[in-house]
Amino acid sequence: xxxxxxxxxxxxxxxxxxxxxxxxxxxxxxxxxxxxxxxxxxxxxxxxxxxxxxxxxxxxxxxxxxxxxxxxxxxxxxxxxxxxxxxxxxxxxxxxxxxxxxxxxxxxxxxxxxxxxxxxxxxxxxxxxxxxxxxxxxxxxxxxxxxxxxxxxxxxxxxxxxxxxxxxxxxxxxxxxxxxxxxxxxxxxxxxxxxxxxxxxxxxxxxxxxxxxxxxxxxxxxxxxxxxxxxxxxxxxxxxxxxxxxxxxxxxxxxxxxxxxxxxxxxxxxxxxxxxxxxxxxxxxxxxxxxxxxxxxxxxxxxxxxxxxxxxxxxxxxxxxxxxxxxxxxxxxxxxxxxxxxxxxxxxxxxxxxxxxxxxxxxxxxxxxxxxxxxxxxxxxxxxxxxxxxxxxxxxxxxxxxxxxxxxxxxxxxxxxxxxxxxxxxxxxxxxxxxxxxxxxxxxxxxxxxxxxxxxxxxxxxxxxxxxxxxxxxxxxxxxxxxxxxxxxxxxxxxxxxxxxxxxxxxxxxxxxxxxxxxxxxxxxxxxxxxxxxxxxxxxxxxxxxxxxxxxxxxxxxxxxxxxxxxxxxxxxxxxxxxxxxxxxxxxxxxxxxxxxxxxxxxxxxxxxxxxxxxxxxxxxxxx
RNA sequence: GGGGUGGUAGUUAAGUCGGUUAUAACGCCGGCCUGUCACGCCGGAGGCCGCGGGUUCGAGUCCCGUCCACCCCGCCA
Numbered sequence: 001x002x003x004x005x006x007x008x009x010x011x012x013x014x015x016x017x018x019x020x021x022x023x024x025x026x027x028x029x030x031x032x033x034x035x036x037x038x039x040x041x042x043x044x045x046x047x048x049x050x051x052x053x054x055x056x057x058x059x060x061x062x063x064x065x066x067x068x069x070x071x072x073x074x075x076x077x078x079x080x081x082x083x084x085x086x087x088x089x090x091x092x093x094x095x096x097x098x099x100x101x102x103x104x105x106x107x108x109x110x111x112x113x114x115x116x117x118x119x120x121x122x123x124x125x126x127x128x129x130x131x132x133x134x135x136x137x138x139x140x141x142x143x144x145x146x147x148x149x150x151x152x153x154x155x156x157x158x159x160x161x162x163x164x165x166x167x168x169x170x171x172x173x174x175x176x177x178x179x180x181x182x183x184x185x186x187x188x189x190x191x192x193x194x195x196x197x198x199x200x201x202x203x204x205x206x207x208x209x210x211x212x213x214x215x216x217x218x219x220x221x222x223x224x225x226x227x228x229x230x231x232x233x234x235x236x237x238x239x240x241x242x243x244x245x246x247x248x249x250x251x252x253x254x255x256x257x258x259x260x261x262x263x264x265x266x267x268x269x270x271x272x273x274x275x276x277x278x279x280x281x282x283x284x285x286x287x288x289x290x291x292x293x294x295x296x297x298x299x300x301x302x303x304x305x306x307x308x309x310x311x312x313x314x315x316x317x318x319x320x321x322x323x324x325x326x327x328x329x330x331x332x333x334x335x336x337x338x339x340x341x342x343x344x345x346x347x348x349x350x351x352x353x354x355x356x357x358x359x360x361x362x363x364x365x366x367x368x369x370x371x372x373x374x375x376x377x378x379x380x381x382x383x384x385x386x387x388x389x390x391x392x393x394x395x396x397x398x399x400x401x402x403x404x405x406x407x408x409x410x411x412x413x414x415x416x417x418x419x420x421x422x423x424x425x426x427x428x429x430x431x432x433x434x435x436x437x438x439x440x441x442x443x444x445x446x447x448x449x450x451x452x453x454x455x456x457x458x459x460x461x462x463x464x465x466x467x468x469x470x471x472x473x474x475x476x477x478x479x480x481x482x483x484x485x486x487x488x489x490x491x492x493x494x495x496x497x498x499x500x501x502x503x504x505x506x507x508x509x510x511x512x513x514x515x516x517x518x519x520x521x522x523x524x525x526x527x528x529x530x531x532x533x534x535x536x537x538x539x540x541x542x543x544x545x546x547x548x549x550x551x552x553x554x555x556x557x558x559x560x561x562x563x564x565x566x567x568x569x570x571x572x573x574x575x576x577x578x579x580x581x582x583x584x585x586x587x588x589x590x591x592x593x594x595x596x597x598x599x600x601x602x603x604x605x606x607x608x609x610x611x612x613x614x615x616x617x618x619x620x621x622x623x624x
Numbered sequence: 625g626g627g628g629u630g631g632u633a634g635u636u637a638a639g640u641c642g643g644u645u646a647u648a649a650c651g652c653c654g655g656c657c658u659g660u661c662a663c664g665c666c667g668g669a670g671g672c673c674g675c676g677g678g679u680u681c682g683a684g685u686c687c688c689g690u691c692c693a694c695c696c697c698g699c700c701a
Contacts, residue, residue, distance in 0.1 A: 040658035054661070080651090098661055121652060124635055127662090131636055135693050189700055209701090235700040304701090380627040381697050438697075487701075514701075524701050571701090586694095597694065 004029070004085035004114040015051025019105045021090045026108060028053060029116075031146070032082045033126065035075075042075045046086070046108075047126075049151060054098065054107040055086060064111045071113040081119035081126060087112040134588070138602040141593055153590055156275050157578045161228060163274045164248055164574075167267050173224040173250070178213035180206055180230065185552055188488065189233040192243075195618040206232035209571060211488065212556050214251040215528060218567040219559045223253040228574065237597045239586040240520055240576055244595075248577075250525075251569030257511055257527055260570055261467060264515065264523065265289060267572075268465070275581060280463070289515070294471035302354075302441030304471065307519025308464045310453035314440050315418045317353040317428075320410065322346070327410025329402055331430060348506045353430040354440055355414065360423030362451045363390065377446060378429070383439040387428040391420045402428070445519060458583035459518055466516040473497070473510040474541065482543050487512050489538060489553070491526040492568075501537045508541075511568065517580050525570030530560060 004027070011027045030048035042057040057075035061068035071086075078084070088108040098104030123140055124132040128148050137144040144150060165175065184191055184205035191205035210229050217225045229249045237243065248267075252260060265288050272278045281287065297306050300313035322340070326333025335351050338344040344351065358366070366374075375386040389400035395415050397403035403411075418426055427443065429436040448454050454462075473493050474483040483505045485491070493501065497508040511527035529535045535557070539549050549557060578590040588594040595601055615621065 034661075034663095036660050036663055038658050038660065038663080039656070041660090042658095043660050043663085045661070056659085058658075060658090093659090096659070100661080104661090121634070125651070133631090133636085133693075135631090136635075138693090233700065236698085238700085239695075241700070376628080377696090382626095435697095442696075521701060573701090596692085598692080600692090602693090 002114075003112075004116070008085065008087055008112075008114075010085075013050035014046055014048045014053040015102055017053055017090055017103050017106050017108070019092060022092045022106060024090050025087065025111075026090055027085065027087050028055075028108065029085045030083070031126075032078050032080055032084060034080065035078050037076060042072065042078075044075065044078060046084070051103060052101055053103045054101070055088065056091075056107050056109045057113075058109055061089075061109050061111070067111045068109070071110045074113050074115075075110070078115075079119065079121070081122055083116040083119070085114045085116060086110045135596075135602065138588075138594070138596065141603045145592065150589070153578070153582050153584060154592060156582050157574075157590055159275045160271055160574065160578055160581075163271055164226075164228065164267065167270050168224075168226040168250075171224070171263070173226045174222055175227055176217055176222065176225050177227060178207070178210040178229065180232075182207045182213075185212075187485075187552075189235055192232050192234045195620045197618050200619040208233050209247065210249050212553075214249060214569060215490070215556065215564075215567065216559055218251055218253045219562065219564045221253075221565075223565075225249075225251045225569075229571075237595065237599060239588075240579070242575065242587050242591060242594055243599050245587070245591075246574040248523075248572040248574050249569070250571065251567060253565040253567045255527075255566075255568055257469070257513060257568070260525065260527075260568055261288065261513070264570055264572070268515075271577070272463070272581070278463070280465075283463070284465070289465040289467055291467040291469050294468055294509075297468050298437060301444065302437035302439075304468050304514055305516045305519055305521040306466065306468075307445060307448070307454065308466060309460070309462045309518055310448045312356065312358070312444050312448060312453075314444065315355040315357065317355050317414060317417060318349055319346070320413050320417060321353045321430075324407065324410040324413065327407045328405040329410075330405070335430065349433055351431055352433045352436050353428065354436050355418050356427040356429075356440055356444060356447075357418045357420060358425040358427065358447065360391075360421060362447075363423055363425035365451075366425065374427075374443070374446075378439045378443060381439050381442060382435050383429060384431065386443075387430075389426045389428075391415070391422055391424045391426070393422050395420070397426075454518075457585040459580060462518070463580075464518055468514045468516055469512075470494075470509045471512050472506060473508040473512075473538070474505045476506060483541060485538075485542060486510075487524075487526055489542060489544070490529045490535070490556070492529045493534065493538070498534055498537065501534075501541045505541045513570070515570070515572065517577075520576055520580060521573070522576045522580065523570055523572035525568065527566075527568035530564045530566050532557075532560060535560070 008027045010029045014028060014030050017026065028046055030046040033045040033047040033052055036043040040059070044055040044057065045052050046055050057072040059069040059072040086108065088110040090106050091109050093105060093107055122143055123136060124130060124143070126143060126146050130147065145154070168175070181194060181204040184193065184203060189208045191208055194204040194206060196202045196204060209231050210227060214225055227249045229247050230244060231247055232244050234243065235241070250263070252263065269280045269287065272280050292306070294304055297304050299316050300306065302314055321327065321332045322336045325340070326336040332353060335353065338351065339346060371388065378386045387400070387402055389397035389402060392398045395412065397406070397411060414426070420426065429440050449456050454460055472486060473491060475486045477484045491510045491512050493508050493510045500508050513525060514521050515523035529538065575587050575590055579587055582590060584590050593601065593603065600606070
């Protein structure tokens, strides 16, 4: 029978004791956060998940016989991260309070000490502000998690999960579970595959999302579903992408886009209030987030997840360049000729010209060396270069290769379109639309961080939410020269676009939406197709034959024939919400046991090799 | 698959033009110290300079390859 735990129960946590407890006898458990040996007495900071309490080991403590002396002798052996229990008496620190600790008005003079466990010297200190590299911290993740910042982050994540469950439960949503081991269906993200032991040469896929199953819940008549679902995608990682992640998955019947937005807005408002204490009604008094058309988002920001905490929009210059037949700039003349010849369409351009204006105040801070670095930066993303022009006193272009040949008329027109002032710098990108957009979108954010418009990471106290709506249903696939579903093949087109499905697929808009926060996509969904006739037209536009549709989505198509209600849904990235809300630098900071960029768990060293016998049992042979 | 940054005591970093025994801070170990709370003072130990090859009389430093971590493009909602 151990003295502590069995006989002496913990009476308080280490954040509990205040002046009012003075005189009480208490039992505390925890980790040694620091020990300061002054010869005649020893101070120990005792830490648990709630906080820290200062212990004093004083051999001369009166009224407890020899016990304090014994404890004092033992205390000299204590080292960082030992796990101990103590029994002691709460005493006031008088005027000598520690203002840094909530428990700083008191200290516990120890009568009895028990050591639960010693600790090796940890590879890094368990302190709030640590400069140890992430690689080391991930290797000893359980020690990193012992630190207060990560304890707080995971608590916030817990809060998110609980509030989410309460919110949906209150509104009559059912939390329903879906399988992780699913049938592989082509398209979309790459799946992790799981070999079947019972069926030679056959594989399950780990679900990339519960998409089909949640739609089938609607067919089943559950009407309102949510799930906090783990999803897996075997794609390359980024700071906001992990191979396994968590979605707040939602599907609703008999709703339109507005209904879904209202549901999600209610949730987000509640989460921000509960976790951060931030009332989003102050910023969004209507209770809803602003909406931006997909077209505008691409035009002004170059992607469908704009960070609107700062301005610096892109300026679309293609029309001007066409109207001026390139305006004396060789590359632009070539590009303009494609439009006038009819090879490129003005409403769905293949190649474009865009500008980005840097205001004079910031432009002045860009040295020649920094401009060269920016050019390297864009080249790394597939750009051929970074054409630029500095605006002179009367609108002339300085320090610019374009200046030599450009006509005054086009130059004036561009200056006007960009609203330039003396000292501004214009950056240009031209060529393939997707490259121009990617390069300029990243350049815009890169510059904003450089100029201090937004912090390098974290929200900087600003939360800019946005619904990006009305995107095209199809994207043109350059490699296969066909139209592909931009989201998935079951997204409902706008009614007035249905006739375009055959005539002009690129112009078809649809009921798809993304929720964007500070430049990150935190959610996305759509109103689904439940009309078999329109569904058939969509498949035809995608070049999917009836047989192919049957093979790929047979069970869903069949289900839709048995009385499917109109329905739609959305999935929110819980990890991303947690990251943005807490101001964390990456998804890894809000996931307890994350993977590195190569998909490795540094703590367990997964993935690892398995024996030939195991492979044989799974009917799998390595090609290595 | 591609571009970029980095890898030196337990940790974080410095290390010049290639040249003597590879530095510092924190941590760790020992000693001293009754009011610290980033305790202080004295002393000490601690290195496969990511790994492999090459150039050189001589490589932490130069060259080639490779592995790992991070950021980005492609990929991915």
